[in-house]
Amino acid sequence: MTLHATPIPLPILGPWLAQDLSASLPDSFLPLVLHSAPDFMAQLAPYVPRIRALVCTSGGQAIDATLMEQLPQLELILNLGAGTECVDLAAAQARGIQVLTGAGVNAVDVAELAIGMMISMARRIHFADREVRALQWGADRKPVRRLAGQRVGIAGMGAIGQAIAKRLLAFDMPISYFSRRPVEALPYTHHADLQSLATAVDFLFLALPGGSATLHLVNADILSALGPQGYVINVGRGSVVDEQALAQALAAGQIAGASLDVFEHEPQVPDSLVQSPNTLLQPHRGGFTVDAHEEIIALTLQRLAGLYAKSSSLIR
Template sequence: MTQDTSAPLYIPILGPWLAQELCSMLPAPFKPLDVHANPDYAGVLATHADTIRVVICSTGGISVNAQLMDQLPHLALILNLGAGAESVDMAEAARRNIQVLTGAGINAVDVAELAIGMMIALARRIHLIDQEVRQMQWGRDRQPVRRLAGRRAGIAGIGAIGQALAKRLDAMDMQVHYFSRTAHMELPWQHHTNLLSLAAEVDILFLALPGGTATHHLVGADVLQALGKDGFLINVGRGSVVDEAALKEALNHNHIAGAALDVFEHEPHVPSGLIASNQTLLQSHRGGFTVEAHTEVLVLTLQRLQHAFSL
């Protein structure tokens, strides 16, 4: 992709994530258009439609769908900052020969670290005991907990995040199982051909799956029932993977011991039943929220822009 760089190269930023940072760090000739919160974003795009070749998007922002692509007839590249691409109509982009690049793998270590932290907090009831101490009710909770070493952990999704997570669970002397469509013979952990068998085999079930129709509500009442009354569910993938109504029922009826969630189906909305439960530990989609991950995403985005325009 080449363009006369004596003129500004307009780059629409369609999502809120790192929008401010991108606007401040993109050098000339790039001219960021921070339109993600503009009600008249279509009007802004129309003004520059003949010159826009690249857009930057992220989950929770403006969708890059067929309608938006129609507005930008010269669009050739979509840079999705996150690991997933829920905000992009991938089939439509492919049909139009528009390249889509994501940030898959960049924050895998960061997400895995949060998943480990949530597991420890949930299993050791750290979040509950913290409140007990703050309320000057030292020792109120006398419920004993089990050690994690030796317990069985299952990972649904063995991509970059899943593998980073498995290595850390290994180091904690936990037994690691995983579910994926095909076995990865190079990996030392036990493979399961379906999620139900994985849930039945483990004490802690981690979800590191992408969103989309293929995984929508993959974790429902049957999987939660298989996980069992002593089992924990930890989701650091996508919220749409979990049937949140089924999860609420499983928690209310003690079909599982607890759930730690960094993602939700309709963010930023979190079901009241999950908020009210003392069996949940909740985060605001902060798995990749580290200085290091943000820096790497910004650097990679600039490199991709420079490469796209042969700068």
């Protein structure tokens, strides 16, 4: 790509990878990193007639119908992450605006973290690390769990769920999953009901998308079904879990533990989960690898090049 006389404005309305993407854009583009601007539309105003694409991420500016109406030339919305909850899909469809995400790009990375969280919870690795650092060798005498033979359930069998299942096969752990419909060619046991799955497993992985359809899907009833020997591992979206119900279940010993990489109101994490001795918490780092970031940025550049290939605005 070579420099064009008038750089193409590209609003970047989410914080994740904003600086990395800006640095990777060819000189043909003018990145407008405005996710934290108090009045970003005022800053966009001079560029509105030329904005054909924008970039967003979950946790950034909501891309709603009102915003789309103010960008009459908008053709493409690129969400760097896997979800679409920050985009009004109905409004985009009504306008004929294409919405593309990074779904699947970091599935392997998220799955790897999920497996690590499971091992750490079962073997209490995070507790043992603290004891050694505090010179309290062997202070924690609580029995740990052998993973082989433990029953695993995966809620959500998309790219991340399938990547988790693939890695679990090496642990000799029977696998079941919950989804609206069975996924053809998968050899695992399908449950059409989440409570049925929770009742049948020891470790419940959550790899579900956010949005109203899954809001607080994991509630007190699901946690009760999982039982006092059960663990929850969430690498999907924080809104899937009723965090108040989870904290109560942990405090009452209704489940054995919870490992969470996502939360409903990030970056705020409920004190009840922070203070619980039976939680392992991560700051939404599932897809946070150099490899995934490079692939997501490369895919974004490819998609932008495709949009402008038919015009003289960008020369490849």
